[in-house]
Amino acid sequence: QKEVEQNSGPLSVPEGAIASLNCTYSDRGSQSFFWYRQYSGKSPELIMFIYSNGDKEDGRFTAQLNKASQYVSLLIRDSQPSDSATYLCAVGYQKVTFGIGTKLQVIP
Amino acid sequence: DVKVTQSSRYLVKRTGEKVFLECVQDMDHENMFWYRQDPGLGLRLIYFSYDVKMKEKGDIPEGYSVSREKKERFSLILESASTNQTSMYLCASSSSPSTYGYTFGSGTRLTVV
Numbered sequence: 303q304k305e306v307e308q309n310s311g312p313l314s315v316p317e318g319a320i321a322s323l324n325c326t327y328s329d330r331g332s333q334s335f336f337w338y339r340q341y342s343g344k345s346p347e348l349i350m351f352i353y354s355n356g357d358k359e360d361g362r363f364t365a366q367l368n369k370a371s372q373y374v375s376l377l378i379r380d381s382q383p384s385d386s387a388t389y390l391c392a393v394g395y396q397k398v399t400f401g402i403g404t405k406l407q408v409i410p
Numbered sequence: 411d412v413k414v415t416q417s418s419r420y421l422v423k424r425t426g427e428k429v430f431l432e433c434v435q436d437m438d439h440e441n442m443f444w445y446r447q448d449p450g451l452g453l454r455l456i457y458f459s460y461d462v463k464m465k466e467k468g469d470i471p472e473g474y475s476v477s478r479e480k481k482e483r484f485s486l487i488l489e490s491a492s493t494n495q496t497s498m499y500l501c502a503s504s505s506s507p508s509t510y511g512y513t514f515g516s517g518t519r520l521t522v523v
Binding site (some may be wrong): 310338345346389390397401 | 441443450451452453455458460501506507508509510511512513514515516517
C-alpha cells in the first residue's frame with residue numbers, strides 16, 4: 303500500500319510568517335508530486351506540482367522535493383489569513399495517493 | 411473555464427435506496443475518479459476509469475459500482491445505500507497520465523437516513 307504521511311495539525315502561524323508544510327511518501331518510484339488547498343466545505347484545488355528534485359516557486363508558494371529522502375514540502379511566505387485551509391499532499395503518476403492533509407491556521 | 415460538474419450538492423436518501431451520483435467534465439480528460447472524504451480519514455479512492463467503458467476498483471469499492479458510457483461522464487452508483495455511506499463524495503478528472511494533477515468537482519454531500 304502506497305502511503306503519504308502528513309501531520310494533521312493544526313499548524314498555527316502569525317500573519318506575515320512563513321508556513322512550512324511537510325509530507326513523506328513510501329513509494330520510491332513516485333514521479334509526480336502535488337499540493338492541493340482545501341477550504342472548509344469546499345473541494346481541493348491544485349496549487350503546485352513538482353517533478354524534479356529541488357525547489358519550484360510560484361508567487362508566495364515554494365514546493366521542495368527531495369526524492370532521496372522521500373520528502374516533499376510546501377512553504378508559504380508572507381502568510382495571510384486567507385491561506386487558512388487544509389493542505390493536501392498527493393503523490394503518483396496515473397493515480398495519485400493523498401495524504402490526510404495539514405490544517406493551517408494563520409493568526410491575524 | 412474548465413469544469414468538473416457534480417449533479418447534486420446535497421442529497422438525502424433512505425437506507426436501501428439505489429443512489430446515482432453523476433459527474434461530467436468538459437476537459438476531454440481520459441481519467442476520471444470517485445473519492446469519498448471523511449473527517450480524519452482523508453480522501454479514499456472508490457473507483458477510477460482510464461477510458462470509456464473501462465473501470466478499476468480503488469481502495470474501498472465495496473457497496474459501490476460505476477459506469478462510464480461516454481468519455482465526459484462518470485457515474486457512481488450505491489447499490490443499496492447504508493448509513494455508513496454518509497459522506498462527501500468528490501469526482502475528479504485528469505489527463506493521462508495525471509501529469510498536471512486532478513481537477514475536482516464541487517462535491518456531493520450525501521446523507522443516508
